[in-house]
Amino acid sequence: MTLRMMMPLEMQQYTAGGLRGKRGIVATPDACVGRALAHFGAALGIELRCIGADLAELRDPQALRGVDLVFVGDGVELPAAVAQSGAKIISLTEKPKPTGYRIVDNAVRVSINPISWRGLSAACAAALTGLSPTPARDPGAGEAVTAAPDRERAITCGRLVLVAEDHPVNQELIRHQLALLGFACDVVNDGAEALEALDATPYGFLITDCHMPIMSGYELARSVREREQLTNAHLPILGITANTAPEDLNACREAGMDDCLVKPTRLATLREYLSRWFGADSARPATQGDATAAVVVDAGSENVGSMAFVPVDLSQLTQIWGSESTVKSLLDAFVSAVRDDMRALPPLLNDPDVTALRQWHHRVAGAVGVLQYPPLLGALEQYRRQLTTAPSDTLRSEGIALVRACNTMLDGIEEQAALLA
Numbered sequence: 001m002t003l004r005m006m007m008p009l010e011m012q013q014y015t016a017g018g019l020r021g022k023r024g025i026v027a028t029p030d031a032c033v034g035r036a037l038a039h040f041g042a043a044l045g046i047e048l049r050c051i052g053a054d055l056a057e058l059r060d061p062q063a064l065r066g067v068d069l070v071f072v073g074d075g076v077e078l079p080a081a082v083a084q085s086g087a088k089i090i091s092l093t094e095k096p097k098p099t100g101y102r103i104v105d106n107a108v109r110v111s112i113n114p115i116s117w118r119g120l121s122a123a124c125a126a127a128l129t130g131l132s133p134t135p136a137r138d139p140g141a142g143e144a145v146t147a148a149p150d151r152e153r154a155i156t157c158g159r160l161v162l163v164a165e166d167h168p169v170n171q172e173l174i175r176h177q178l179a180l181l182g183f184a185c186d187v188v189n190d191g192a193e194a195l196e197a198l199d200a201t202p203y204g205f206l207i208t209d210c211h212m213p214i215m216s217g218y219e220l221a222r223s224v225r226e227r228e229q230l231t232n233a234h235l236p237i238l239g240i241t242a243n244t245a246p247e248d249l250n251a252c253r254e255a256g257m258d259d260c261l262v263k264p265t266r267l268a269t270l271r272e273y274l275s276r277w278f279g280a281d282s283a284r285p286a287t288q289g290d291a292t293a294a295v296v297v298d299a300g301s302e303n304v305g306s307m308a309f310v311p312v313d314l315s316q317l318t319q320i321w322g323s324e325s326t327v328k329s330l331l332d333a334f335v336s337a338v339r340d341d342m343r344a345l346p347p348l349l350n351d352p353d354v355t356a357l358r359q360w361h362h363r364v365a366g367a368v369g370v371l372q373y374p375p376l377l378g379a380l381e382q383y384r385r386q387l388t389t390a391p392s393d394t395l396r397s398e399g400i401a402l403v404r405a406c407n408t409m410l411d412g413i414e415e416q417a418a419l420l421a
Contacts (some may be wrong), residue, residue, distance in 0.1 A: 022047030028073030191215025225256035331417035
């Protein structure tokens, strides 16, 4: 039986972490593995060729000229000429890796059990750029701080925080920040779920995103204040918004919120606000999180899809978020959630509706603001500026270009996150 599949061609060429045009040699006694790597390499734009068991090519400096990568199977001893050539070495291992590859003692290893397209891409990028994992912290130096506080004890002390936030990235960030500050929390997806949670559990503080589906943070705050008129209670409410316009900040107070923060929330700032209600010494010091926000770089009219990948500052994120494991967890959640957001844009472009596109942009920009990654913020800002003036055809074409550019950046971020595995 012959099965034929007709698939649309979106683009003739693409880049995968800057790997297109690289050349490599595969030295492994397993011919099947060699052929598979060559096929995966071709998909990434890398020209890979397998060599014989005698390794004659690896002994010839002329044959190694222009070779960027050498993949080495178990039991293969490399001639000295390989090290002298400057080619980067990637070891092949049969041990499964969750990310498809691993860096151990500054040596890059890629799993062939099974071969992962993204794992191979990340391994090649790591080897070519000379990236290595962030040095391990002294055991117990930072990890103990991120341990989740006891929820039942928090209820007894009136310190359990309820968080209403619809985006997974922001949920993970605020949960982690509260844990660093010593606060247990429950997280819900919208205002309606928050009201149900408030009926079931005595919370000591409410943090809510202002713009959510089903029931917004403004509507939630008004509902809470209406209920309190019967009990004379007062639940502290802190609103969080991505908008800095004075009217948005005023809307928070008019809805009954006690105060408002602008995304992304800084750990030190969050501690300051919580300390107002729970006392200056009730929250853990936020020494690692008091970092200034990155400046948003305007991409201008330049084609962001053609820009070289700018690495995320992993060391800064580690200082802000507390540990390498936390950074990896949050970056993984970030990439997964924003990829979902990117998949949601093309259907909106079939018949572009500015209101729907604004809502999509607000959701994505709020999540991207957590990472404060200038190239991604710049690409989104460039598209936002076109929403009110550009014709539908332009919104459609630029929207598709935005998805491609953002996915390319997410590939790079994912490769960096894998370095922390």
